[in-house]
Amino acid sequence: MIIIQLNQRQQKIIEIVKENQPITSENIASMLNVTRATLRSDLAILTMTGILDARPKVGYFYTGVNQINLLGNDIKEKKVEDMMGMPVVVKKDVSLYDVIVEMFLSDVGSIFIIDDQENLCGVVSRKDLLKATIGGLDINKMPIGMIMTRTPNVVTVKREDSIVLAARKIIEHEIDSIPVVDMDDEHNVTKVIGRISKTNITKLFLEIAGE
Known part of the structure; x- marks a missing residue:
């Protein structure tokens, strides 16, 4: 299995969640000095790959990079x-x-x-x-x-x-x-x-x- 290469902001989000979990998207955006809308795609990627878990009215939790279940090559080959x-x-x-x-x-x-x-x-x-x-x-x-x-x-x-x-x-x-x-x-x-x-x-x- 090939791990997806995360961008710098996604890696920073993981660090923030690990240190402050549970944490809301509003608080993550505030710590990165960006809008919630800016983080929407990053958070979607991190939750769908299993790195983060989200619970309504609670926030985001870190679950672990080892739980990634998407194949990097499948994504890279898509045009x-x-x-x-x-x-x-x-x-x-x-x-x-x-x-x-x-x-x-x-x-x-x-x-x-x-x-x-x-x-x-x-x-x-x-x-x-x-x-x-x-x-x-x-x-x-x-x-x-x-x-x-x-x-x-x-x-x-x-x-x-x-x-x-x-x-x-x-x-x-x-x-x-x-x-x-x-x-x-x-x-x-x-x-x-x-x-x-x-x-x-x-x-x-x-x-x-x-x-």
């Missing part, structure tokens, strides 16, 4: 194209109102924005839409292109990338999902062909764990 889902895309001139409706009907945390040639040109999250509505913008007239995060500041992956790389990008950039793209630098084309989210990655861990 983005093996796990990606269908992307939710809208044109950049669509109104904020229509994007809000689309987001809740599709039940996603982010929507990818494309231009008239259907190339990726931006992304918008629930937080972006919330800021826009609180800011008093006319959501019926304002095009989504005015508030989106624009390329090249959009984090992307390719279909041949490893799922580990996608997971690392989601954690490091604290985002809900990543567009999977086909890129043609010669013709300046970036087509959205899929979507990798925290849910996809969680399902992968459960699949490998046999759940």
Whole structure:
């Protein structure tokens, strides 16, 4: 059996739990000076691999690295194209109102924005839409292109990338999902062909764990 290589923050979480168990996620986040949302993926990995145990209204306990039951090679061999889902895309001139409706009907945390040639040109999250509505913008007239995060500041992956790389990008950039793209630098084309989210990655861990 091959032990999964843990990142630096996951190792620090283990140390904190061992020294302070039982401890809540709020207290762990406070000690690391990060938000609870930032730790969500790390804690999910550590509990699903059996290193930590979580009890409602009590907190996290250390159970031991020897109890890891996931095969590292199985995870490393998985590619983005093996796990990606269908992307939710809208044109950049669509109104904020229509994007809000689309987001809740599709039940996603982010929507990818494309231009008239259907190339990726931006992304918008629930937080972006919330800021826009609180800011008093006319959501019926304002095009989504005015508030989106624009390329090249959009984090992307390719279909041949490893799922580990996608997971690392989601954690490091604290985002809900990543567009999977086909890129043609010669013709300046970036087509959205899929979507990798925290849910996809969680399902992968459960699949490998046999759940």
